[in-house]
Amino acid sequence: MKKLIKRILELENISKELEPSEAKRNKYFQQIQDYTNYFINDIEETKAYSDKKVKQGVLSINGCKKPLSRLLQVYADEVVDKGINAASGRHIGYVPGGGIYTSALADYLADVTNEYAGLFYASPGAVTMENEILNWMKSIFGFPEDSAGALTSGGSIANLIALTAARDHHKIKSNKITKSVVYLSPQTHHCINKALKIIGLEDVILRYSDLDKNSRIDTKKLNLQINKDKTNGLNPFLIIATAGTTDTGAVDSLMEIGKIARVNNLWYHIDAAYGGFFILSRQKKEIFNGIEMADSLVTDPHKGLFIPYGSGAVLVKNKEAITHSHQYTANYLQDAARNITNIYDPADVSPELTRHFRALRIWLPLQIHGLEPFIACLDEKLLLIDYFRRKLQEIGFKTGPTPDLSISYFWYPSKIVDENMFNKKLLELIHKDGNVFFSSTVINNKFVIRMAILSFRTKLRTIDKAIEIINKLRLKLEKDFDLV
Ligand SMILES: Cc1ncc(COP(=O)(O)O)c(C=O)c1O
The missing domain is CATH 3.90.1150.10 (Aspartate Aminotransferase, domain 1)
Known part of the structure; x- marks a missing residue:
């Protein structure tokens, strides 16, 4: 026993490095703060893109200790200075967002407190905060209060969750796949095709609609195609519209497509990853009419709310559909299961169990700055x-x-x-x-x-x-x- 205790204390002495003293924390923090201040103060002058190559080996790990000052220099030279400067206002290429500062502070807070955001039982405050953000989104997009949803790492995972719900609601199992039809636009983001493959729907029939002169789905032809497919004994089950296409920012005719989906009993999914938050704009409200008809909706706070990368969201009206593939329990989760409330655990509506506390990076900026x-x-x-x-x-x-x-x-x-x-x-x-x-x-x-x-x-x-x-x-x- 004595030997055991001695060894434990020896290890404690080595591992205490992982809990820096307040003085050391302040020193680290000051260095990070100095760098980030310099970065932001200089942002209007720094390049928006550099094709310089990352120096080979500089970022590799050899297990030895190094001073933060040196690491910050490596970070600045090899990470920040290479490729697209996603924080720059002169990044006008791929859908940018910028990454607002108060959201970064929220991440710092979330990481230091290391809030767990998978189960209400473990983190009632964190989960309630997430649900409040989703409630706010439901109110913006006209979704009923009892809809479900999740904050995700981005639009791709949010679309994956929504399409899984569509598949499960329409019971698209192996015997039905090759006769089932998905209607989408040639302008649909490729993450939708990826998601369909991942969820086992690679062999469904994809009907790419013709587009009108504004790159929107031609709804007349869409209607004709659905009727034709039905007549031919196929199984139409899903329409995907986009509110803000990646190529041209086009918003499909959401109301008309919604009506077509309703009449034909199809799941209506809207990918508003890029465009969704423009619904808040005074100039664009009417273009989003019909968004409330969607069965599922994706929107990305790391685009239209300017939150740093790592923030998507999905809303799904039908709770059973979204939980069908995601809600599980296990012996090691029996304590959490005993605490069942009517509150949905984020883990019940997403593939993740342990997840980053994403709510705070949206909540804090919205609260500090107002809308x-x-x-x-x-x-x-x-x-x-x-x-x-x-x-x-x-x-x-x-x-x-x-x-x-x-x-x-x-x-x-x-x-x-x-x-x-x-x-x-x-x-x-x-x-x-x-x-x-x-x-x-x-x-x-x-x-x-x-x-x-x-x-x-x-x-x-x-x-x-x-x-x-x-x-x-x-x-x-x-x-x-x-x-x-
Ligand atoms: C319309 C649309 N959907 C989905 C995505 C994918 O989102 P993410 O890159 O956050 O996974 C994007 C990305 O630009 C997009 O514009």
């Missing part, structure tokens, strides 16, 4: 895309159709060199320059530069700067091609 600045920011983005498109047109660029939300695209109509080649080269130059970041996509076989304005840090001056850069690089490219 108004969030709404103003969304309104601002809608006006900025309009401003950006007009400015682009002024300097000779073509732009896609007026967008429903804050994603659009543009290209330079080069007369002499192949247009696709010109715009590809232009984007390469923009990436090399790195002061502003755009992505690209293909629309009607045309290579176009895509802009997604959603960072809370994207301002009028950001767009002016972007225009200045685009124009400078376009002129350079024309010179290079000897066109001027």
Whole structure:
């Protein structure tokens, strides 16, 4: 016994390193704070993109102790300085969000207190907070109070949960799969296809709808296709609409699709991962009419609420459907099971048991700032895309159709060199320059530069700067091609 105690105390002495003293905590915190202050103070000047490579081996782990100051330098040089600067307002490429500071503080708080957020029994406060956020979302989207839902790591997992509920509600088991039909848009985010594969529905029939001139699902043709499929003895069971497509920000005709789903008794899923929170905008309310008809809905706080990455949400009206595949108990959870209330445990509506306490990173910013600045920011983005498109047109660029939300695209109509080649080269130059970041996509076989304005840090001056850069690089490219 003596030997045992001696060894335990020896180990305690070594492992106490994991609980730094207050003085050491303050020192660490100061260093992190100094770095994050520097990062934020400098954000308007730092590049939005860098194609520099990560130095080989610098991030590898060798098990030895290193000072935080050195690690912060490595972090700044090898992580923050490489690739897309997702915190920058000049990241106008893939759907950005920015990542608001008070949410980062909430993560710090959640991590230090290490709140468990899987079961009400273990963490009644954390779970209640999560449910309050979901209740708030239900009220925004017109979902009944008794709907279920979960906060997820992002839109992909949220869609996965929703589609699982759709599958279970319609009892799409192996004998039915190859006759079952899912209706979606060619603009549907690829995470939906991924989710269908993951949940065993790879072999369902996917009916990609034709689109109207605004890239929305053509509802007349959708209706005809459903009737045809029914007549042919198939099993239509799911329609997926998008409220804010990734390519062009289009919002499908949610009400009309909802009516079609209702008449045909189909599960109606809306992926509003990118666009959902624009419902808060004073300018866009009516475009979301019909969203309340969905059986399940996905929206991402790490997009439209500017929360740092790691925040999605799913709402599902039918509790039995969402819990069918997710609600389990086990001997080692019998204490939790004894505490059954009418409150849904997050673990009952998601594949996760132990999960990050995601509620606080949404709750704290909403409580500290109130809703108004969030709404103003969304309104601002809608006006900025309009401003950006007009400015682009002024300097000779073509732009896609007026967008429903804050994603659009543009290209330079080069007369002499192949247009696709010109715009590809232009984007390469923009990436090399790195002061502003755009992505690209293909629309009607045309290579176009895509802009997604959603960072809370994207301002009028950001767009002016972007225009200045685009124009400078376009002129350079024309010179290079000897066109001027
Ligand atoms: C419409 C849409 N759905 C789903 C996703 C996937 O969300 P996440 O990247 O959070 O998993 C995205 C991402 O941009 C999206 O735009």
